[in-house]
Amino acid sequence: xxxxxxxxxxxxxxxxxxxxxxxxxxxxxxxxxxxxxxxxxxxxxxxxxxxxxxxxxxxxxxxxxxxxxxxxxxxx
Numbered sequence: 001x002x003x004x005x006x007x008x009x010x011x012x013x014x015x016x017x018x019x020x021x022x023x024x025x026x027x028x029x030x031x032x033x034x035x036x037x038x039x040x041x042x043x044x045x046x047x048x049x050x051x052x053x054x055x056x057x058x059x060x061x062x063x064x065x066x067x068x069x070x071x072x073x074x075x076x
Contacts, residue, residue: 008061010065012069012072013072014037014038015035015036015037015072016034016035016036016037017033017034017035017065017068017069017072018033018034018035018036018068019031019032019033019060019061019062019064019065019068020032020033020034020047020064021057021060021061021064023057024053026053028053028054028055029053029054029055029056029057029059029060030049030050030053030054030060031049031050031052031054031060031061031063031064031067032047032048032049032050032064033047033048033050033064033065033067033068033071034046034047034068035047035048035068035071035072046071048067048068048071050063050064050067
């Protein structure tokens with residue numbers, strides 16, 4: 001069964017970065033990240049999913065967080 005788990009989020013300026021992991025049938029984990037900004041009806045949520053798979057949820061979490069922070073750096 002594929003399970004999605006939201007591990008933790010961090011605030012970086014006006015952005016909230018939330019790494020996402022999902023267990024895969026082969027026992028590995030996939031990574032994704034949500035980057036949210038704004039408030040109320042002006043909220044924007046960017047969600048990215050990544051193709052590499054990882055041996056642990058912690059490794060997938062670290063990768064997703066790094067990619068989210070890289071996106072924020074590139075946006076500025």
